Amino acid sequence: xxxxxxxxxxxxxxxxxxxxxxTRIGQQRDVDAFETLFRHxxxxxxxxxxxxxxxxxxxxxxxxxxxMAVWNKAVQFDPARGNVSAWIFTIARNQRIDAFRRKRxxxxxxxxxxxxxxxxxxxxxxxxxxxxxxxxxAMETLPPEQLDVIKRAFFDEASHSTIAQxxxxxxGTVKSRIRLAFEKLRSTLxxxx
Amino acid sequence: xxxxxxxxDELLLDYASGNLSEGWSLAVATHLALCPxxxxxxxxxxxxxGALFDKISVxxxxxxxxxxxxxxxxxxxxxxxxxxxxPSQSEGVIPEPLRSYLGGxxxxxxxxxxxxxxxxxxxxxxxxxxxxxxxxxxxxKPVPEHTHDGRELTLVLAGSFYxxxxxxxxxxLEEADGSLLHTxxxxxxxxxxxxxxxxxxxKFSSWVVRMIQPxxxx
Numbered sequence: 583x584x585x586x587x588x589x590x591x592x593x594x595x596x597x598x599x600x601x602x603x604x605t606r607i608g609q610q611r612d613v614d615a616f617e618t619l620f621r622h623x624x625x626x627x628x629x630x631x632x633x634x635x636x637x638x639x640x641x642x643x644x645x646x647x648x649x650m651a652v653w654n655k656a657v658q659f660d661p662a663r664g665n666v667s668a669w670i671f672t673i674a675r676n677q678r679i680d681a682f683r684r685k686r687x688x689x690x691x692x693x694x695x696x697x698x699x700x701x702x703x704x705x706x707x708x709x710x711x712x713x714x715x716x717x718x719x720a721m722e723t724l725p726p727e728q729l730d731v732i733k734r735a736f737f738d739e740a741s742h743s744t745i746a747q748x749x750x751x752x753x754g755t756v757k758s759r760i761r762l763a764f765e766k767l768r769s770t771l772x773x774x775x
Numbered sequence: 776x777x778x779x780x781x782x783x784d785e786l787l788l789d790y791a792s793g794n795l796s797e798g799w800s801l802a803v804a805t806h807l808a809l810c811p812x813x814x815x816x817x818x819x820x821x822x823x824x825g826a827l828f829d830k831i832s833v834x835x836x837x838x839x840x841x842x843x844x845x846x847x848x849x850x851x852x853x854x855x856x857x858x859x860x861x862p863s864q865s866e867g868v869i870p871e872p873l874r875s876y877l878g879g880x881x882x883x884x885x886x887x888x889x890x891x892x893x894x895x896x897x898x899x900x901x902x903x904x905x906x907x908x909x910x911x912x913x914x915x916k917p918v919p920e921h922t923h924d925g926r927e928l929t930l931v932l933a934g935s936f937y938x939x940x941x942x943x944x945x946x947x948l949e950e951a952d953g954s955l956l957h958t959x960x961x962x963x964x965x966x967x968x969x970x971x972x973x974x975x976x977x978k979f980s981s982w983v984v985r986m987i988q989p990x991x992x993x
Contacts, residue, residue, distance in 0.1 A: 613849065620845055624837035626828055646841075650848055668818075668825030675793045675824075685797040685901055686790075687872035689808035695870035695880075697946070699811035717822040718829070735792045736824045737831070742785065757785045764784045767819055 798905025809946035925974035934967035
């Protein structure tokens with residue numbers, strides 16, 4: 583059965599596997615599925631937290647809190663969107679922001695003044711399923727210096743001027759690398775639409 | 776409605792990575808509520824972060840002890856459940872998250888006169904880095920007191936304004952820095968309501984800047 587395959591720790595997990603696991607956690611409160619997800623993402627979340635905090639103990643606590651939030655919010659994950667890693671990243675990011683007592687206002691999709699996307703949901707779902715795979719491949723084609731800037735922004739939570747200083751490049755170069763990288767990623771995504 | 780002036784990649788990346796303070800984030804998040812195209816760009820960025828997350832270097836695996844600790848917490852926890860959509864109200868002018876900061880939509884706001892027919896409301900945030908205001912500029916009039924140094928974000932919520940040749944309408948976000956000399960002017964026909972976020976001025980430095988501005992012609 584698929585179930586046993588997915589919950590074997592040694593199994594190489596594809597984006598589709600991860601999506602199934604998270605859906606099972608949300609809908610059936612499946613502890614075995616959560617264990618697999620925990621063993622897969624726990625070390626990644628811990629590394630992510632350690633990059634900013636430089637504190638193993640705190641990174642461990644934030645990892646546990648992030649994975650707790652994954653368990654609690656799993657039912658909100660939309661399997662049609664497919665990208666579990668992006669979803670877990672946003673949860674980890676928000677936990678890190680909370681830990682430093684900062685605020686990051688967010689839009690509310692259920693707000694009557696919210697302007698909805700006029701693309702048909704069915705089309706969007708298909709696009710988003712493809713996006714996870716495509717993005718992964720597109721990221722691999724980025725020049726290393728562009729990838730480096732994006733990594734620093736996401737993982738070290740470094741400001742553009744800090745990145746410029748650390749890399750010994752002008753601020754304008756940091757900004758142009760960001761623009762070039764995302765233009766490339768978007769054009770890759772749009773090419774298949 | 777199609778937003779013509781979207782948030783830049785640099786600013787959006789700061790928001791996506793959680794690296795933007797509350798005041799600036801309020802302008803970006805409210806812009807995102809009005810601009811589906813910018814939300815797709817945000818989603819692509821978060822997707823990129825997910826792809827990086829998969830490849831993050833991992834020093835050690837989680838142990839059985841780690842899992843036991845996690846598992847012990849699960850029994851006591853409750854599912855957050857689906858978000859229940861609220862009863863639909865009439866479509867508002869000011870979307871979330873800004874509306875909650877203001878405590879209501881345009882009809883309930885208490886404006887303070889700025890002179891020359893312009894009004895403002897100061898918005899409190901916990902962010903010491905920024906000054907956040909809602910401005911109402913009478914149709915056809917320039918934005919008053921418009922000297923700033925450092926970054927400035929302006930999000931149009933109603934009406935529109937011209938800055939040089941560019942027209943900014945509902946949902947449009949203008950990003951300006953201190954080097955830009957500009958005189959935004961509300962377009963004819965309708966008062967312009969916009970959210971303005973600026974770097975919080977340091978009293979003396981801004982006074983000094985004001986003194987030397989005419990000399991340097993900046």
